[in-house]
Amino acid sequence: MDVSAHRSTTIFLGSPGPANVAPTRLAFRVVCLAALFVLELIVLSVRLDTQALDGQGWLIGALGYFGPHLLQSIIAFATVFLAFGYWQAKTALVPISQRLADIPIRWGFLAAHIGAMGAFAFLSLVLFGGTTGAFGNLVAFVWIVTGVLGIVTALFFFIPPSTLGEVLRNTGSAWAYSAAAACATPVFVVASYRLWKPAIALMFELVRALLWPFVVTVGDPVTRSLGTQTFSVRIEPTCSGLEGMGLMLVFGALWLGFFYRDYRFPRALLLIPVGMGLMFLLNSVRIAALILIGNAGARSVALGGFHSQAGWIAFNGLALGWACVAHRVPWISARRTSAVIDHRTVANPTAAYLVPFMAILGAAMISSAISGGFEWMYPLRFVAAAAALLMFRNTYSKIDWRFGWAAPVIGGLVFLVWITLDRVAGIPAQSGIAAGLAAWPAPARIAWLAFRTLAAVVTVPIAEELAFRGFLLRRLISADFDSLSLQRWTWWAVVGSSVAFGLLHGDRWIAGIIAGLLYAGAQKWRGRIGDAVAAHGVTNALICVWVLWGGHWSLW
C-alpha cells in the first residue's frame, strides 16, 4: 500500500508541527470533543427543563429526578479520568497521540452523530413538550438510546476505537478513580445544598458584627434583611459566600495541580481550605462595605458598580495573594533555594506585553466599582495604561511600530463589520453615558470625552495588540514566545488568540473574533506589530467618530 498516496487524500484532525513531546494531537481532539458536547448541551438545555417531566410515567419521572445527577456524574468522570489518565500515562500517550496522524478520519461516525443528535433533539421537543401521550416511557427509552449513541459516535469520530482501547490500556486504574468520583459527586452536590441555609445565617451574623462599630444596624434574620434605617439589603443565597468559596476551590485545585512539583504534599492541600475560608470572610467585608456605601448616600454606586465588581476584585486580590504567598512559605513550597529567581537580574518578557493590558483591566474594575450607571472615572483607564507603557518604554523602543497602507484598510474593514453586526444582532442600545455627561458642566464633559477618545485610539490598541497578537498568539505556539517572529502563524494560535479577544467584548464577541483574525492578518503581513496597532487604532477612531457624530453611545 502506498502510504504517501493514501495520506495525500486524507484529512487529519490535530495540530501539525515539530515532533511531539506531549500528546498534543490527542489533547487537541479531546478539547474538540469536549467543546462539541458542551455546545450541544447548551443549545439543547435552553429548551429542556427537567421539572417539566414530573408526573409523566416512571421512566420519564426517573429522568427528571436523576437527569441532573447523571450529568454531574458524567462531568466528574470525564474530569477525573482526564486528570488521572494524563498524570499516570503521559509518556505512553505521546506515541499513541503521534499514531493518530496515520489514522484517517471516519466521516461515517460524524454522520451517525448528526443523525443521532437530530433524533435526540426531536425527541427532546416531544418529551419535554409533554406530548408523548400513552407512549411516554417508550419515547423516553428511545431518547436515552439516541443520547448514548450521540455520545459514542462523537467519541469514536474524534478518538478512533483502536486509539481509545490503547488509551484505556495505558491509563491503568484511572477509570476506577473516575468511577468513584462519578458516584460520589451527586452525593456531595446534594449534601452541599444543605450548606446554603447555614451559610446565609453565618454571613448575616458576620456582616452584622462588621457593621456594629460603624452604624446602628437594623436586621431581621428571618427575612435576611440587614442594613440601617436608610439603606438595607437582603442576603440572598447567591450572596452567601459559597460561590466565592467554590471559585477559590477550583482556582486552588488547578494551581496546585499545575504546579504540583513546587509544593510539598499533602500539607500543601491545606492551602485550599485556608483560601476558601478567607474568601468567605472577604465576602462579609464586601457586603458590609456595600451597606456602608449605600448608607452614606451613594445608593446607585452600592447597588450598581460596587455590587457587580467588588466580589471579583476580592477574588482576584485573594487568588493573587494566595498564589504569591504559597510559593514563599518553606513549609509548603518545594522550590529549592537555588531555584529562587533573582527578580533584579532575570528578564520577564511577559510583563512588557501584558502589564499595560492588565493596567486597563484593573483600572476598569476599580472605576466600575465606584460608578453607578455611568463610568465617570474612565480617565483612570487611560492614565493607568499610559503609566504602564511608560514603565516599559525601553523594551518597546526595540519593537517595530511602523505600519503600511494595509493597516488603515483593515481597520476600516473591521469598523464596517463592527457596526454592521451591531445592527444585525440587535444589541440593546442601553448606555448611561449620555445621561451621565448631560449632568456635567461643559469643561468636565469635554475632558471626559477627550480621555475616552484618547484611550480608544492610543492606549487601548497598543495594550490589546501587545497582549493578544504580540503575546498570546505567539505564546500559543511556544513558551519561548519572545524568540518567535511576529510572522509565525498556526491556525490554532490565531483562532485561539482571536477567540479570547472576542470573548472579552461581551455581547459583541462575534465581531471581536473577526476583528482579532483581521488584526492577526495585519501583523503577519510584514511581521510588524505596528500594522496591527494601526489597524486597531483606525477601527477605534472610526467608532469614536460614529459614536460622537451619531450618538451611538452603546458602542462605548
Place this chain on the structure above:
Amino acid sequence: MQILGMALHFIGIAGFVPPPVPEIDPVSAGTAVAFLACALLVLNGRRK
C-alpha cells in the same frame, strides 16, 4: 449571546448550583478572569 451567562446556565442545569442559577455580568466576569490570568502569567513569566 452572553457566553458566560450560558456557561453558568450549563452549570445550573448540571445541578451544581441550587436554583435559581445566578445571573452575572459577562463583561465584569470576563474582565476579572482576564486580569487574573494576565497577572498569573506575569508572575510566572520569569520561570521560562
